[in-house]
Amino acid sequence: MLDLAQRIVLCALLGSVYASCPPRCECSEAAHTVKCVSRDLRSVPTGIPGYTRNLFITGNQISRIGPESFKGLENVTNLSLSNNRISEVESNSFAGLRNLRSLDLSNNQLAVIHPEAFTVQNQSLRELNLSRALYNHSSVMDLASSLRWSSLGTLRGLDLSDNGLIYLPSRIFSHLTSLQRLQLSNNSLVSIHNSTLSGLERLEELDLTLNALKTVSEEGLQELDSLPDTTLLLLGENPFTCKCGIEPFALWLNRSQGRIRDAEDLMCAFPVSMRNTSMLAVGTLTLGCHQRNAGADIALQTSYVFLGIVLGFVGLIFLFVLYLNRKGIKKRIYDMRDACREVWEGYHYRFEIDSGPRLSQVSSSGDM
Template identity: 55%
Template sequence: MLDSSGPPLSAGMLEMSLREPPPASLGSWGLLLLSLLLAPLACPACPAPCECSEPARTVKCVLKELSAVPAEIPRYTRNLFITGNQIAHISSRDFQGLPNLVTLSLANNRISAVESQAFSALPSLRYLDLSNNRLATIHPDAFNSRNNSIRELNLSRSLYNSSAIRPVAAAIVQGGFRSLSKLELTNNEIVYLPLGMFSSLRSLRHLDLRNNSLVDIKNSTFAGLDLEHLDLTLNALKTLRIEALAELGRQLRLRLFLRDNPFVCNCDIEDLVSWLNQSQQVADVEKLACVFPRHLQNTSLMDLAGAELGCHTSQHRKNTLQTSYVFLGVVLGIIGVVFLFVLYLNRRGIKTWVNSTRDACRNFMEEYRYRYEIDSDPRVTQVSTLDI
């Protein structure tokens, strides 16, 4: 039996005693007691009902119907998977004490709100998956703007509605994503991209915007980036304007994907057609086709000619009409100058005619006034009657 009369053993003393070979007199009961005392030191607790693997530095809480992030996640954890639960909010207290966490998956949890400093205590985080949630609000300071090491961010099918892109954009702008190289925003019904949303992502190389509702790409949307992969398939793009095409053309390593957009083949698409014939950046250029108008439906954009769109004919008619207006204006101007010149040459005769006309009008008015005064005077009327 163990001698209990001495001072109690500390954890360090117990650990040192375990390293030394046990004395022959200790017995099996003594070894069992030592192993029970040292068990908490050797095997950190695993939060129920999760599954933990210390050799793999991994904790999994998958489909456990959790309503919050489990407390006391082991400090050794490098890979944490909390997926398929009922977690609605992520707060700054959820991931304290995990300085070595590299991979964090919070997919399919119905998360609607991410609070301030929610991920700021994770200086080693490289991969963050928030896909398949219902994000309505995310605080602009959700990430650590001073020490953000995230390289891949998955926000696919994660927004509650299209308007949720605004708080997400603010969080990306203020999050200090200096190392972010891959961003996924697929299946979010995004109609527009807020200006400057990607302006701070200098390391971004892969941007996935598939299956949204984007109707336009502005020239400043991807300005300053050096993308290698940009996927815009399955959106609502009718064309791309020349300014946006010029900005994409500056990114020499870019591979662009544009298929399954409702391209409208009218005069507005000529810039895009011309750019497609000159650029080698569009990976699926052979799959781009007209959707409207009906007589050009399924026509490849590469096969379009200006004559089919009727743009050059319309422009020729417009130019002809403008020329006609200019010619008419010149003729009228010449006629006006000639008319003024004739008036100038006949200025004396015109002056005489004006004076004679004025005198005639004056005499006529005086005679008319004289007759009016006679007719309106009753005495004159009586004298006239007596004379009769």
């Protein structure tokens, strides 16, 4: 009889656990995991068990996340919302997830990100994945505001790869004082400037591979030097243009080899004559640029001086010839003056003759 009672209680417990699992989701209390994968969900399902620590709601048709989306899920530590169609994340959407440590929003279409979209109580969030998540370039401004206002002082890893980013707003990471890993690979970043990397006092790894960096300006080099000495950099697969002016960057690469994980793999992409040349060798190969330019400047200055001397000499000869022919020139000027005077007097005389008949006709017309 006792065994039967125990079985009934066990069945009841199992039934309650099964009943608490949302439709079209899979729940495992033993693994503290709930999966709602590719179920064509339009919103976050209700009735998710309170024991859930790992929540996967991926590959659905969810378009919006709000403060009501995750109520009663204080135990969730890992939340994946990847491969949905989320376009808007409201402020405090994850505030109730007091133990949230990892948030994955990759492969979405975030167009509107509210200022406190990533705020989590207790500042427990450690990893934020926004790879392939931004809808367009304008959403990066919303992201910058959210990173400032969402109290992410304990965030350790941020993934912004594969977003087509052309630029990053000034001081976008300045409030992420505990950030250790920043992934910016496979974007379209053309430069590092404007205090983009300000505030990253504990950064350990910065991935800038597969961007559009042709060189790094002196301002960008200063920003990279402002990072902690222990920061490892990745710069591969960028279209470095090895022409005059890249020497400071090439020299910096040689000086900073210990920090650049792929330093030996960095190659020139342009011009064609320098393609596949190691960037570490560019410093010694192109240092003659300035020497050649200096030689060209000297040659050009010499040409200008020589041209000035020639022109001055020609001018002196011309003045000397004028001086020798001053009497003849004077006579020609007088002759031209007399010829002009005769022409003018002839024209005046003909005008007076032609005007006589017209005047007589006018007077006779008046008499009539």
